[in-house]
Amino acid sequence: MQPHLGCLLPVQVQQRHPVTELSVYYERLRAHFGHQNWWPGDSPWEIAVGAILVQNTNWENASRAIQALKEKEWLSPEYIVQADAESLAPVIRTSGYFNQKAKKLKALAAWWQAYAMRIRAGEQDLRFWRQSLLAVKGIGPETSDSILLYAFDQLIFVVDAYTRRLLERHQLTTDTSYEAMQAFFERKLPADLDLYQDFHAQIVMTGKHFCRPKPQCEACPLRDLLPRKSSL
């Protein structure tokens, strides 16, 4: 029996089938980095706080701010919602933009008190909760979706700058608006929460270690998935 033509084609040609393609990407990254067990945090609230504090900074700086809140025993929505932003800001100084982030944390805490129990109770649907989070001061799509995916285990794919860079360099989609990239993953991946959570983490690891502004393709586990005529 003749082998199927696809078996003879190089990976760059086989990758035209998007489901296979994304599975290959994920398997390569997971084999390289291992499962990431994201997101770090001792509770859903801590995860949500981390999603605010990590905006425009790295995780180390955000983590130090969380630790400072813990040491003061201020890391609860009940405390933060009644605290004044001026007291909160210096405690989270290490995360940068601390005056703005103090206000964002207070807005998030108010949202949390109104809605967190209702999400867990299965009220409404995911799009409803996403819209309600996007209406909170200082919460954009990446932050809202991180909170929904990691703090509430909702099936929504998180997109960030690393995701955009990878998709662009591998020419996987032409529309790199947030919603189009998110829809691309959600259309092509099976509805698997652990896959959504870990795939995003794998992309972040790739962006940090290999797919930097100056890409390190030679050492990258995705090297042979690059489009054939890529100029990278």
Ligand code: SF4
């Ligand atoms: S570093 Fe190169 S091979 Fe790796 S993801 Fe980026 S563009 Fe692809």
